[in-house]
Amino acid sequence: MTQDQIAVFLGSSLRLSMPLILAGTGELVSERAGVLNMSLEGMMLTATFAGALGSWATGRPAVGLVCGVAAALLLALVQAALSVTLRANQLVVGIGFNILALGGTTFLYREIFGPLSREIIPGFVIWHVPLLSDLPILGVALFRQVGLVYVGLAVVVIIWAMLEHTAFGLAIRAVGEDPRAADQAGIPVALVRYIGVFVAGAMAGLAGVFISVGDIHTFTEGMTNGQGYLALAAVIFGGWIGWRTLAACLLFGTATALQFQLPAMGIEIPTAGLMMLPYVLALLAVGGLVGRLRPPAALTIPYERGK
Amino acid sequence: VRVKLPAPVVIPVTATAAGLVLGAALVAATGASLGGAVAGFWDGMFGSTFAVGASINRAVALTLVGLGFILANRANLTNVGGEGQLAVGGIASTAVALHGADRLPLGLAVIAPLVVAGLAGALWGGISGLLKVKRGTNEVISTLLLTFIGLLMVYWSVQSEDLLRQPVTSASTLPESLELSARTRLPTILADPSSPLHIGVFIAGVAAVGVGLVLAKSAFGVRLRAVGLNELASRRAGIRDGRLVITVLAVAGALGGAAGAIMIQGELWVLKAGFTSGYGFDGLVVGLLARGSAAGVVAGALLFGFLRSGGLTMEITAGVPAAVVVVIQGLIIVAIAGSAILVKSQDAR
Numbered sequence: 001m002t003q004d005q006i007a008v009f010l011g012s013s014l015r016l017s018m019p020l021i022l023a024g025t026g027e028l029v030s031e032r033a034g035v036l037n038m039s040l041e042g043m044m045l046t047a048t049f050a051g052a053l054g055s056w057a058t059g060r061p062a063v064g065l066v067c068g069v070a071a072a073l074l075l076a077l078v079q080a081a082l083s084v085t086l087r088a089n090q091l092v093v094g095i096g097f098n099i100l101a102l103g104g105t106t107f108l109y110r111e112i113f114g115p116l117s118r119e120i121i122p123g124f125v126i127w128h129v130p131l132l133s134d135l136p137i138l139g140v141a142l143f144r145q146v147g148l149v150y151v152g153l154a155v156v157v158i159i160w161a162m163l164e165h166t167a168f169g170l171a172i173r174a175v176g177e178d179p180r181a182a183d184q185a186g187i188p189v190a191l192v193r194y195i196g197v198f199v200a201g202a203m204a205g206l207a208g209v210f211i212s213v214g215d216i217h218t219f220t221e222g223m224t225n226g227q228g229y230l231a232l233a234a235v236i237f238g239g240w241i242g243w244r245t246l247a248a249c250l251l252f253g254t255a256t257a258l259q260f261q262l263p264a265m266g267i268e269i270p271t272a273g274l275m276m277l278p279y280v281l282a283l284l285a286v287g288g289l290v291g292r293l294r295p296p297a298a299l300t301i302p303y304e305r306g307k
Numbered sequence: 308v309r310v311k312l313p314a315p316v317v318i319p320v321t322a323t324a325a326g327l328v329l330g331a332a333l334v335a336a337t338g339a340s341l342g343g344a345v346a347g348f349w350d351g352m353f354g355s356t357f358a359v360g361a362s363i364n365r366a367v368a369l370t371l372v373g374l375g376f377i378l379a380n381r382a383n384l385t386n387v388g389g390e391g392q393l394a395v396g397g398i399a400s401t402a403v404a405l406h407g408a409d410r411l412p413l414g415l416a417v418i419a420p421l422v423v424a425g426l427a428g429a430l431w432g433g434i435s436g437l438l439k440v441k442r443g444t445n446e447v448i449s450t451l452l453l454t455f456i457g458l459l460m461v462y463w464s465v466q467s468e469d470l471l472r473q474p475v476t477s478a479s480t481l482p483e484s485l486e487l488s489a490r491t492r493l494p495t496i497l498a499d500p501s502s503p504l505h506i507g508v509f510i511a512g513v514a515a516v517g518v519g520l521v522l523a524k525s526a527f528g529v530r531l532r533a534v535g536l537n538e539l540a541s542r543r544a545g546i547r548d549g550r551l552v553i554t555v556l557a558v559a560g561a562l563g564g565a566a567g568a569i570m571i572q573g574e575l576w577v578l579k580a581g582f583t584s585g586y587g588f589d590g591l592v593v594g595l596l597a598r599g600s601a602a603g604v605v606a607g608a609l610l611f612g613f614l615r616s617g618g619l620t621m622e623i624t625a626g627v628p629a630a631v632v633v634v635i636q637g638l639i640i641v642a643i644a645g646s647a648i649l650v651k652s653q654d655a656r
Contacts, residue, residue: 082645091387091447092595092644095588100637106630111337229455236448272463279455286449288442295445 003137009261010141015215017253018149019044019207019224023231024249025156026203028242029163031235033196034176034298038094039079040204041228042101047072047208049105052219053112055212056121064121064213065148069205075101076201080194087302098228106221113219123217124148146214152206159199160242172196176296179303189303204228233282240295252278318649319596319603322642323610330635334627343625351620352613356497358620360504364574365586366605366612367507368393371566372590373604374518375432375559377597379446381522382555383535388435388450390587391457392428392560396567398464399427401471401484401578404491404571416490421568428564429557431457436553446556454587462580471578484578493573507569511605514562519601531555563587589615592640611636 023040030037037043050071055064075097082088113119129143129150163169174182175192183189211227212219234252238245255278259271334344351358372389379386403420411419431453438444464471464484471484493505522528533541534548542548567583575582589611597603618632 078641082641086645086648088644088647089385089595091385092592093641095387095592096637096640096644098637099585099588099592099633099640103630103633103635103637107333107628107634110628110630226455229451233452233455236452270463270467272459272466276456276459276463279452279459283449283452283456286452287438287444295448299445300447 007140013254013257020249022207024234026200030196030200039097042098043072043204044208047205048212051209052212068209072205080197237282326635326639347621347624348617351617356502360502362613362616366608367511368566369608370511373593375562376594379559381531391454392563393567393583394457395427396424396564400424400568424568425561425565429561432560433557436556440549
């Protein structure tokens with residue numbers, strides 16, 4: 001591999017990891033509060049579409065960003081109302097949302113853009129970070145990305161700090177481990193869980209917008225193509241810990257980048273194996289075969305006072 | 308006389324009706340003729356012997372996956388791995404049908420691939436059971452992850468000639484398996500050659516009755532419920548809950564695996580990436596809607612089977628995206644999940 005190839009490879013690894021990092025970090029917060037959003041895929045897909053639509057209609061990618069995040073938040077609100085207030089099965093609601101999002105975005109896309117359109121939409125432009133972008137290898141790899149990459153990474157760090165070092169973070173973790181004790185200590189369990197789901201929704205929204213407006217500059221049907229599930233797997237493989245989830249997302253993103261890189265270098269490998277790798281790793285991890293991982297004790301269990 | 312309908316019937320019926328009304332509103336919003344759309348929809352469901360047969364064949368796969376779901380769910384286990392179990396079943400069925408089964412006598416050409424597919428599905432479900440019992444792994448997470456692994460295994464199988472891909476003779480050779488020979492295909496039932504209805508419908512019927520009886524009448528069904536209600540108490544009562552968990556997840560997987568074989572041997576005749584096309588997730592939903600009733604699974608499977616067929620024809624004849632049907636399905640699922648609290652509070656009274 002030449003220096004240029006290495007730089008491009010590292011750059012595309014980061015770019016392909018980004019949706020996972022954003023969605024995975026948001027989902028981490030929600031899961032630490034005890035709510036599993038199987039609907040992550042649906043939230044992301046909705047945001048890719050709403051983001052693309054907003055950007056296309058106004059010609060301004062920033063409007064697309066707002067539209068995408070708002071649409072994902074709307075889904076998050078319904079997800080939270082159903083799974084926290086109405087104590088519905090979180091997995092079922094999530095699967096329902098994913099089906100709904102796939103159907104809804106496909107339907108609207110065909111109605112608005114027509115069946116075969118590959119309309120190019122206005123997207124974020126790549127930002128050359130002053131000075132740093134001129135570094136050898138790393139300049140191309142890390143410092144010539146869309147601004148959303150840097151903003152997103154900053155948000156991720158803020159979320160970690162919030163989760164591990166603030167009173168509110170402690171409340172989130174308490175609600176996810178033992179909601180009864182948290183309730184007795186005066187923590188508003190339902191409110192904290194709502195906020196957890198909102199964080200997941202907002203971050204999934206950013207992830208979706210990153211895909212359509214930030215990276216590909218168009219929308220295609222079913223565009224997220226399982227990345228929401230991949231982000232869920234990353235949270236599992238990361239053992240519900242911030243930095244490990246980030247590492248898992250980078251690993252999964254790199255595996256995706258390798259699928260494109262290796263054939264380009266004339267190396268024949270079964271790409272299916274690379275695509276499967278994240279799920280196999282997550283299964284091994286959650287099966288306790290590599291490291292000991294423990295999900296939040298109250299994950300997926302609705303809380304009802306006095307029961 | 309006032310008949311009080313139980314919530315488990317009222318809620319799905321109301322949700323389905325509401326979903327259909329919203330679907331009609333969506334169709335109207337596109338500016339397409341509602342009459343034309345409904346006519347196309349009806350045609351796709353009941354318009355011809357082909358339509359009816361294809362719809363029932365769809366329902367067969369959904370029924371088997373749904374039955375597996377309610378069986379495991381009786382023990383309070385949530386098997387979301389139907390899609391992956393279909394996938395490994397399809398791979399096993401294709402592999403056996405193409406490599407040897409063809410020459411077997413006495414209908415074994417059909418049966419052998421089906422049985423091996425069931426075993427493959429059982430393995431897939433059993434892994435989750437084993438992880439649950441030995442390592443305490445949440446079965447939701449493991450069945451979901453195994454689903455993606457299974458789906459990618461299908462993709463892998465048809466990418467490589469060393470596995471199941473047909474010999475590549477030109478650049479346009481599709482990444483699919485060879486076509487199954489006539490002897491390994493499921494026999495059709497009706498004399499009418501336009502009807503694709505195959506004997507899978509009998510398999511699903513037998514399975515539905517069997518699962519219904521097991522849940523209602525057998526000691527196994529009672530043990531499942533005991534484990535589902537209170538693991539500790541049932542263990543004290545001498546039920547070997549670990550073995551039970553593994554068994555029931557394996558049986559659920561076997562039903563899914565067999566359904567995968569039925570899809571391949573019944574109508575598709577080749578293995579290709581994505582052949583499961585969401586039937587595993589739909590089957591899971593059917594199982595949920597049924598609230599533990601085998602008859603409910605059959606009803607839900609028929610509903611979704613016919614809805615899908617109707618939607619596809621509607622897209623072709625009336626130009627309304629079949630995605631409308633997907634939206635309707637999603638709405639039904641969310642509505643029913645959201646109203647589960649009504650059933651719970653009624654039970655408590």
